[in-house]
Amino acid sequence: xxELTELGAAAAARAIHAREIDAxxxxxxxxxxxxxxxxxxxxxxxxxxxxxxxxxxPLAGVPLAVKDLFCTEGIPSQAGSRIxxxxxxxxxxxxxxxxxxxxxxxxxxxxxxxxxxGSSNENSAFGPVLNPWDRGRVPGGSSGGSxxxxxxxxxxWAIGTDTGGSIRQPASLCGVVGVKPTYxxxxxxxxxxxxxSLDQAxxxxxxxxxxxxxxxxxxxxxxxxxxxxxxxxxxxxPTAEDLTGIRLGVPEELLAGGxxxxxxxPGVRESFEATLALAEGLxxxxxxxxxxxxxxxxxxxxxxxxxxASANLARYDGVRYGLRVGGEEDLATMYTRTRGEGFGAEVxxxxxxxxxxxxxxxxxxxxxxxxxVRTKIADDFRAAFxxxxxxxxxxxxxxAFELGSKADDPLAMYLNDFCxxxxxxxxxxxxxxPSGCSDGLPVGFQLAGPAFSENPLLQAAHALERAIGFxxxxxxx
Amino acid sequence: xxxxxxxVIGLEIHVQLRTRTKxxxxxxxxxxxPPNVHCCPVCLGLPGxxxxxxxxxxxxxxxxxxxxxxEIAPRSLFHRKNYFYPDSPKAYQISQYDVPICxxxxxxxxxxxxxxxxxxxxxxxxxxxxxxxxxxxxxxVDFNRCGTPLVEIVTEPDLRSxxxxxxxxxxxxxxxxxLEVSDVNMEEGSLRCDANVSIRPVGSARLGTKTELKxxxxxxxxxxxxxxxxxxxxxxxxxGEPVVQETxxxxxxxxxxxxxxxxxxxxxxxxxxxPDLVPLLVTxxxxxxxxxxxxxxxxxRARRFEAELGLRPGTARDLAFRRELSDYFERAVAADAGATxxxxxxxxxxxxxxxGSAADPAQSRVGPEALATLAAxxxxxxxSRDAGREVLTTLVAxxxxxxxxxxxxxxxxxxxDDGDGLAALVDSALxxxxxxxxxxxxxxxxxxxxxxxxxxxxSKGRAxxxxxxxxxxxxxxxxx
Numbered sequence: 001x002x003e004l005t006e007l008g009a010a011a012a013a014r015a016i017h018a019r020e021i022d023a024x025x026x027x028x029x030x031x032x033x034x035x036x037x038x039x040x041x042x043x044x045x046x047x048x049x050x051x052x053x054x055x056x057x058p059l060a061g062v063p064l065a066v067k068d069l070f071c072t073e074g075i076p077s078q079a080g081s082r083i084x085x086x087x088x089x090x091x092x093x094x095x096x097x098x099x100x101x102x103x104x105x106x107x108x109x110x111x112x113x114x115x116x117x118g119s120s121n122e123n124s125a126f127g128p129v130l131n132p133w134d135r136g137r138v139p140g141g142s143s144g145g146s147x148x149x150x151x152x153x154x155x156x157w158a159i160g161t162d163t164g165g166s167i168r169q170p171a172s173l174c175g176v177v178g179v180k181p182t183y184x185x186x187x188x189x190x191x192x193x194x195x196x197s198l199d200q201a202x203x204x205x206x207x208x209x210x211x212x213x214x215x216x217x218x219x220x221x222x223x224x225x226x227x228x229x230x231x232x233x234x235x236x237x238p239t240a241e242d243l244t245g246i247r248l249g250v251p252e253e254l255l256a257g258g259x260x261x262x263x264x265x266p267g268v269r270e271s272f273e274a275t276l277a278l279a280e281g282l283x284x285x286x287x288x289x290x291x292x293x294x295x296x297x298x299x300x301x302x303x304x305x306x307x308x309a310s311a312n313l314a315r316y317d318g319v320r321y322g323l324r325v326g327g328e329e330d331l332a333t334m335y336t337r338t339r340g341e342g343f344g345a346e347v348x349x350x351x352x353x354x355x356x357x358x359x360x361x362x363x364x365x366x367x368x369x370x371x372x373v374r375t376k377i378a379d380d381f382r383a384a385f386x387x388x389x390x391x392x393x394x395x396x397x398x399x400a401f402e403l404g405s406k407a408d409d410p411l412a413m414y415l416n417d418f419c420x421x422x423x424x425x426x427x428x429x430x431x432x433x434p435s436g437c438s439d440g441l442p443v444g445f446q447l448a449g450p451a452f453s454e455n456p457l458l459q460a461a462h463a464l465e466r467a468i469g470f471x472x473x474x475x476x477x
Numbered sequence: 478x479x480x481x482x483x484x485v486i487g488l489e490i491h492v493q494l495r496t497r498t499k500x501x502x503x504x505x506x507x508x509x510x511p512p513n514v515h516c517c518p519v520c521l522g523l524p525g526x527x528x529x530x531x532x533x534x535x536x537x538x539x540x541x542x543x544x545x546x547x548e549i550a551p552r553s554l555f556h557r558k559n560y561f562y563p564d565s566p567k568a569y570q571i572s573q574y575d576v577p578i579c580x581x582x583x584x585x586x587x588x589x590x591x592x593x594x595x596x597x598x599x600x601x602x603x604x605x606x607x608x609x610x611x612x613x614x615x616x617x618v619d620f621n622r623c624g625t626p627l628v629e630i631v632t633e634p635d636l637r638s639x640x641x642x643x644x645x646x647x648x649x650x651x652x653x654x655x656l657e658v659s660d661v662n663m664e665e666g667s668l669r670c671d672a673n674v675s676i677r678p679v680g681s682a683r684l685g686t687k688t689e690l691k692x693x694x695x696x697x698x699x700x701x702x703x704x705x706x707x708x709x710x711x712x713x714x715x716x717g718e719p720v721v722q723e724t725x726x727x728x729x730x731x732x733x734x735x736x737x738x739x740x741x742x743x744x745x746x747x748x749x750x751x752p753d754l755v756p757l758l759v760t761x762x763x764x765x766x767x768x769x770x771x772x773x774x775x776x777x778r779a780r781r782f783e784a785e786l787g788l789r790p791g792t793a794r795d796l797a798f799r800r801e802l803s804d805y806f807e808r809a810v811a812a813d814a815g816a817t818x819x820x821x822x823x824x825x826x827x828x829x830x831x832x833g834s835a836a837d838p839a840q841s842r843v844g845p846e847a848l849a850t851l852a853a854x855x856x857x858x859x860x861s862r863d864a865g866r867e868v869l870t871t872l873v874a875x876x877x878x879x880x881x882x883x884x885x886x887x888x889x890x891x892x893x894d895d896g897d898g899l900a901a902l903v904d905s906a907l908x909x910x911x912x913x914x915x916x917x918x919x920x921x922x923x924x925x926x927x928x929x930x931x932x933x934x935x936s937k938g939r940a941x942x943x944x945x946x947x948x949x950x951x952x953x954x955x956x957x
Contacts, residue, residue, distance in 0.1 A: 069525075089518075089524070090518065189526070193524070195752075196753050197752035227755060308752055310559075311559055311569050311747075314559060314561065314568030315566060315567045315568050317561065317563075319566075320522075321523070355747065359747060360747070363747075
């Protein structure tokens with residue numbers, strides 16, 4: 001690790017502003033590291049001379065890693081899928097444009113589970129990403145490339161997307177900070193869609209301050225995304241050092257873990273409880289709270305997300321872009337061969353689930369029912385936030401698991417998202433910070449707040465982060 | 478045709494809205510431009526692109542709803558209608574499903590079920606052979622049309638004959654044209670119509686099994702297609718065979734109906750709420766702005782022509798359903814030249830006959846005041862009806878003032894105070910046909926026809942029939 005790349009992103013931006021370091025040199029240092037990536041975190045790394053930067057811009061030329069599913073003009077954007085082989089979009093996602101407008105330079109595109117469907121990054125057409133803490137283990141997913149790149153110091157920060165936990169869970173498994181903002185805070189224009197009513201962009205960073213800084217330049221209403229909204233106030237850099245007066249609710253339903261004995265791992269529970277004790281020491285009050293419908297969140301999620309995905313992914317038909325297999329025979333055969341060879345197993349599974357859930361005669365029993373559960377979950381959170389400022393849970397029930405260990409058991413894989421899925425269903429913001437290690441692997445601590453509570457959430461996370469004192473520098477070496 | 482069964486017909490009409498840009502993106506609408514020049518990530522369905530609702534299209538839909546007397550939903554929803562086909566780049570169409578923007582209403586005596594907003598598909602061009610997909614060598618896609626705003630207008634099954642369907646469409650087209658929301662041109666595809674057809678025993682309230690006739694591209698074909706389908710269904714029923722629910726294509730050349738797909742093959746569109754869009758809100762302000770752009774519509778105008786101007790229903794509709802005719806008519810009435818509206822209206826078909834049925838009379842040489850003056854001259858019997866027609870022919874050819882033409886051409890009515898011209902003609906008529914004269918003198922008024930006819934012929938139509946009759950009777954009375 002050079003001195004340059006050991007600087008956090010916010011610190012690097014300050015150093016560039018002060019002309020203590022040169023943005024071009026910083027870019028070269030990261031490009032060298034990203035180019036030597038042994039984790040398969042990147043699917044594309046910038047070539048040629050460093051892009052021109054404006055040292056006066058807020059983000060001053062600090063390089064950024066971008067999840068593959070963000071469209072970047074003229075640069076491969078495949079969402080981790082073979083079906084978009086060779087696809088270079090004619091336009092750039094709003095979030096990426098906002099960030100380059102604020103001065104970041106595009107370092108590379110990061111590997112991910114295909115179309116953001118997965119919790120291990122094993123579902124990528126580019127192969128799995130390895131966890132920098134233990135290369136025999138998964139980095140989590142779907143933003144596994146972004147999380148691993150930040151954890152290993154291949155990038156100062158990165159952006160990812162979260163649909164059911166795809167920022168927070170890999171952040172947890174890789175020991176970095178990940179934020180899923182309120183639905184609508186970041187424009188989805190140019191984000192290759194998985195489940196439109198849940199997808200949200202967010203930052204992955206080494207610490208809460210960097211995450212806040214990156215997020216502050218991502219958000220904003222975009223007239224090209226009707227579901228985007230302006231935050232009531234700008235995102236500010238957190239400074240809180242204590243949690244005086246903060247009421248934390250611990251939902252017993254989520255602490256129980258999922259059914260089938262897939263509860264919270266002891267090491268994870270231990271780290272979680274230690275963090276609660278720290279929070280109490282910082283002045284927070286802690287009590288159990290009820291989210292009665294939260295245990296049904298996973299079921300609702302695995303109907304709603306695949307249903308939307310089944311429509312969102314129907315456009316990949318080989319007619320206009322990306323992969324086409326055959327084409328000399330009739331149309332249906334070309335469709336079938338292209339989609340058969342272009343999509344991976346998990347994507348096909350979800351397309352089939354979603355198609356079934358929306359089918360005539362089944363809609364009410366599945367999709368319709370799931371929408372009702374979704375409303376109930378949002379109601380649960382509203383009720384909880386009347387008593388508590390934030391809800392606290394472990395981010396993932398487990399630490400990073402071994403590559404291949406859950407690949408053949410989709411239900412066990414889905415349980416990864418047990419604690420992260422309720423929040424996107426309710427559209428509320430949540431973040432994950434490293435709370436320590438269990439058997440040498442990082443554990444994540446999740447905080448969720450009401451809609452548009454990003455600033456208070458980041459403040460609380462900042463105070464906790466200081467108290468926890470997590471050190472991830474060893475994997476950046 | 479068995480008369481114990483009656484047809485039941487409902488129409489689904491797709492209307493392309495004449496907005497500047499497409500339904501969900503900023504691409505311009507076009508017709509006849511080179512293929513694939515008006516497209517962008519949104520209307521090409523590129524990954525990551527998102528739709529944004531066109532406010533003008535919403536305004537047009539509200540205008541249509543208000544004109545049809547529909548209920549305008551303050552909050553309606555867009556849904557995705559899923560189907561795989563190369564004309565649909567997203568593989569779903571954004572449409573409205575359970576909560577459309579307009580519900581109910583009517584046009585004339587046909588009830589409207591709903592009006593909803595959606596986007597048009599791309600245009601597939603099949604190369605080779607017939608231009609239809611079957612037997613073509615390959616197909617190419619033109620995305621210029623993709624994403625054009627459409628409203629779908631669905632009627633209740635209130636129509637009972639192909640002629641009525643044709644009539645309804647004519648009124649609808651005029652209405653939409655007056656609303657200035659569409660070109661409503663069937664040849665260019667800005668108006669497209671599907672018909673649901675079933676038959677049932679006369680007096681039955683139950684609907685029979687319906688078939689759907691797809692995409693007929695002219696009013697005439699639509700009428701013929703429906704007629705052919707009614708005959709086909711009646712023959713089936715007569716033969717004791719069931720009508721099968723299916724989608725049919727009508728070939729106007731062979732007059733044959735072919736099945737496109739049966740009920741079993743019907744698509745499952747898997748509608749669900751479009752998550753990329755928020756609910757569509759129509760505020761009272763939007764509604765008021767749309768209402769300002771709703772002019773008096775043909776059916777209302779026809780009603781007014783009947784009620785206020787005393788026109789017969791047929792005349793009122795003939796005028797009101799063609800805006801250029803009714804506008805011209807109203808200007809002629811407003812000229813207040815001395816003829817009643819009914820008298821003025823009677824001259825309009827004469828004018829149309831002379832300038833051609835597609836022409837706008839306002840563009841002719843005959844000003845509405847001139848027509849009104851002519852109608853007044855004839856009404857005052859200062860020009861006979863036949864002579865009036867001659868004057869109109871001259872007006873159409875040269876323009877000018879009817880009075881001046883009458884004087885120049887000597888077309889004024891012959892009367893008894895017009896020297897002895899008319900009196901002399903009457904005398905010659907009595908002399909030429911003494912038998913008839915005698916019969917009339919004895920009170921047999923039927924015999925007066927040949928005498929009047931003689932005078933009319935000899936005066937070349939300048940004589941007034943009523944005046945001639947009066948003079949004949951006067952002369953015969955003198956003779957007694």
